[in-house]
Amino acid sequence: xxxxxxxxxxxxxxxxxxxxxxxxxxxxxxxxxxxxxxxxxxxxxxxxxxxxxxxxxxxxxxxxxxxxxxxxxxxxxxxxxxxxxxxxxxxxxxxxxxxxxxxxxxxxxxxxxxxxxxxx
Numbered sequence: 001x002x003x004x005x006x007x008x009x010x011x012x013x014x015x016x017x018x019x020x021x022x023x024x025x026x027x028x029x030x031x032x033x034x035x036x037x038x039x040x041x042x043x044x045x046x047x048x049x050x051x052x053x054x055x056x057x058x059x060x061x062x063x064x065x066x067x068x069x070x071x072x073x074x075x076x077x078x079x080x081x082x083x084x085x086x087x088x089x090x091x092x093x094x095x096x097x098x099x100x101x102x103x104x105x106x107x108x109x110x111x112x113x114x115x116x117x118x119x120x
Contacts, residue, residue: 048118052115055111056108056111059104059108059111062100062104063104063105066097066100066104067101069096069097069100070097070098072093073091073093073094073097074094076089076093077091
């Protein structure tokens with residue numbers, strides 16, 4: 001059975017998304033617009049704040065990737081055409097994707113609770 005994605009393709013997809021996001025951010029900034037291209041410029045007063053911003057950014061990327069996999073597993077389920085083995089594979093992929101999305105949301109909630117506790 002042919003795999004839909006392998007590790008190299010997922011790594012390539014991750015880097016494309018990161019560089020695409022960086023290009024979009026820098027395309028909407030600059031001295032002419034009045035928005036600095038450094039997303040951390042003026043918003044980071046401590047190392048802890050920088051770590052929090054980075055973690056939130058990474059969690060948003062994880063959420064986007066997880067939602068992509070939910071759509072892919074839905075397409076696999078529709079394309080299975082009643083084949084029980086393919087339907088089971090698509091359902092397993094969907095369950096794993098939903099679990100990943102729940103884990104990403106839970107990570108964000110835990111991060112916000114920790115930040116609230118640290119801020120007092």
